[in-house]
Amino acid sequence: MKLFIIGGAGYIGSHIVKLAYENGHEVITLDNLSTGHKDSVLYGKFEYCDIQDSNRLNELFKNYNPDAVMHFSAYSIVGESTIDPYKYYYNNTVGTLNLLKIMIDNDCKNFIFSSTAAVFGNPEYIPIDETHPKNPINPYGKSKLMVEQMLEDFDSAHGLKYVVFRYFNAAGHDKSGKLAERHDPETHLLPLVIQTLNGQRESISIYGSDYDTKDGTCIRDYIHVNDLAQVHLQGVEYLLSGDNGSKVYNLGSGNGFSVKEIIEKVKGITGKDFKVIEDERREGDPAVLIASSKRAKKELGFSPKIDKIDDIIRTLIN
Ligand SMILES: NC(=O)c1ccc[n+]([C@@H]2O[C@H](COP(=O)([O-])OP(=O)(O)OC[C@H]3O[C@@H](n4cnc5c(N)ncnc54)[C@H](O)[C@@H]3O)[C@@H](O)[C@H]2O)c1
Numbered sequence: 001m002k003l004f005i006i007g008g009a010g011y012i013g014s015h016i017v018k019l020a021y022e023n024g025h026e027v028i029t030l031d032n033l034s035t036g037h038k039d040s041v042l043y044g045k046f047e048y049c050d051i052q053d054s055n056r057l058n059e060l061f062k063n064y065n066p067d068a069v070m071h072f073s074a075y076s077i078v079g080e081s082t083i084d085p086y087k088y089y090y091n092n093t094v095g096t097l098n099l100l101k102i103m104i105d106n107d108c109k110n111f112i113f114s115s116t117a118a119v120f121g122n123p124e125y126i127p128i129d130e131t132h133p134k135n136p137i138n139p140y141g142k143s144k145l146m147v148e149q150m151l152e153d154f155d156s157a158h159g160l161k162y163v164v165f166r167y168f169n170a171a172g173h174d175k176s177g178k179l180a181e182r183h184d185p186e187t188h189l190l191p192l193v194i195q196t197l198n199g200q201r202e203s204i205s206i207y208g209s210d211y212d213t214k215d216g217t218c219i220r221d222y223i224h225v226n227d228l229a230q231v232h233l234q235g236v237e238y239l240l241s242g243d244n245g246s247k248v249y250n251l252g253s254g255n256g257f258s259v260k261e262i263i264e265k266v267k268g269i270t271g272k273d274f275k276v277i278e279d280e281r282r283e284g285d286p287a288v289l290i291a292s293s294k295r296a297k298k299e300l301g302f303s304p305k306i307d308k309i310d311d312i313i314r315t316l317i318n
Contacts, residue, residue, distance in 0.1 A: 001240060002026040002064060005044075006051060006099070007072030009036025011181045012114065012170055012225055016070060017043055018179065019229040028064055030057075031073065037182055051095040054102060061106035068110035068236050069103060071096065074144070077187050078118065078284045081140035092143035097150060104158045110239045111151070111162040112232055117221075117250070117289045119145040119166060126256075127221075127292035130166075130248050138284035148248070155246050163235035168221040168252035168291045170228055172306065172315040181225075189220070189259060193266045194316050196274045204274065206259050208281035211288075217259035219288040221252035224306035224315065231302045238300060249300065252291025253307055262309075269313055 003020055007013040008029030013036070020027045027044030030051075038046060049056050051073055074092045075081070081088040096113075103111065118141030119134050136142045154160040171190045173180055181191045196204040209216040231251060238244055257265075263276055296302035306312055 001067045001236065002028070003236065004028055004030055004060075004064070004066040004069045005072070006030045006069060007036065007074070007114075009033055009038055009041050009046070010072055011183065012228060013070075013072040014040035014042070014179050015174055015225045015229045016072070016232050017041060018174060018176075019226065020233060023233060028060075028066065030060060035075070035183065040179060040182070042178060051099045054098060057099065057102040058105070061102055061108060065106075066108055067240060068112065069099070069108060070112040070232060070236065071099065072114045074114065076116070076140060077185075078138050078140050079187070079282050081138050081143070082283050085139035088139045088143045092140070093146045096147045100150065100154050100160065104154070104160065109158070109160045110236070111160060112235050112239070113147060113151065113162055113164045115144045115148055115164045115166040116141065117166055117168045117252075117291065119148065120289075122286045123288060126288055127252075127254055127290045128250060129292040130250055130295055137286065140284075151246070161239050161244065162246045163239060164248040165228075165232065165235065166248070166250045166291075167228060168223060168250070168289055170225050171222040172224040172226070172312045174226055175315060175318070177318070189262055190222070190313065190316055193263055197266060197270060197272055202275060203277045204263065205277045205279040206263075207279050207285065209278045210281075213258055213287055215258050215260045218285055219256040219258045219290065221254065221256050221290045222309055222312055223252050223304065224312050227304040227306060230305075231296060231300060234300045234302065247299070249293070249296040249302070250291045251293055251296055251302070253304060254291060254293060255309070256288060256290040257309055262313075265310060265313055266317075269310060270317060
């Protein structure tokens with residue numbers, strides 16, 4: 001398959017580039033390097049491109065004629081989205097609308113979209129399945145939900161077929177040690193804990209210790225980035241293997257760990273202590289997010305290999 005991997009210079013995209021290439025696919029990364037790193041694109045071709053740039057996108061679709069597009073490019077910091085919503089709606093929603101238009105113009109109708117647990121807002125029940133009500137509580141989640149809604153209309157009107165994957169928390173690194181999570185600023189818990197462990201930060205902050213959870217800190221569901229990569233390939237194979245309909249899947253492990261538990265696990269695994277500060281809550285953080293991935297398991301054969309949190313943490317430490 002010839003795959004456009006948009007946002008392939010980012011954390012998750014770069015892991016997909018590697019796995020897709022290793023599976024014999026032709027991979028072309030399109031990225032504007034706003035949060036990604038060119039040296040994370042270890043395989044295939046790299047094309048500098050902003051998804052807002054219709055002319056450049058058109059030129060690339062005409063040159064390569066890809067079989068499918070995997071779309072990872074977005075801004076994804078919840079707190080930032082609450083203070084600068086324009087940035088999020090413009091890049092995540094308007095940018096994707098532009099991309100979809102160019103895809104239809106070029107008769108490319110297979111699309112994989114990175115969505116998020118943030119489309120659900122505060123859960124009404126746990127674990128969260130695909131039919132759970134969608135009431136996002138921050139512009140980031142809203143910007144992604146709007147794309148999900150646009151996709152339904154592009155399918156009805158133009159026959160665009162898509163698989164939406166809503167990830168909960170992607171974590172870990174590829175065991176080659178060649179790829180890493182390198183967000184700047186970093187806002188994800190596990191890389192922040194590792195930075196603290198390494199002495200790159202003085203302390204790790206816990207944002208909110210008064211949530212209605214067992215130890216008062218937020219509970220999240222972690223999925224290893226290589227398991228995410230694998231199920232994306234299964235998704236694109238599903239789309240290209242016949243006249244298959246569009247699908248939406250939640251992806252997680254089905255297990256939740258609190259912020260305090262993760263910190264204690266890292267301390268336990270490494271035998272090292274570090275400074276932890278209890279800070280104020282951040283705006284837009286639901287107390288508990290745990291996925292039900294039953295549908296992906298049943299329909300796509302999603303089968304995480306690194307499904308124990310200790311093993312996910314070890315891939316970061318190693
Ligand atoms: N990391 C997670 O835990 C997580 C959880 C749920 C959903 N997601 C979604 O997964 C996707 C990838 O996340 P990530 O953590 O790898 O993020 P990332 O910031 O590491 O990667 C995003 C990539 O997209 C590129 N990009 C951004 N805007 C662009 C534009 N206008 N044109 C071209 N390229 C552009 C960036 O340069 C970067 O390489 C995002 O859509 C995010 O919303 C991530």
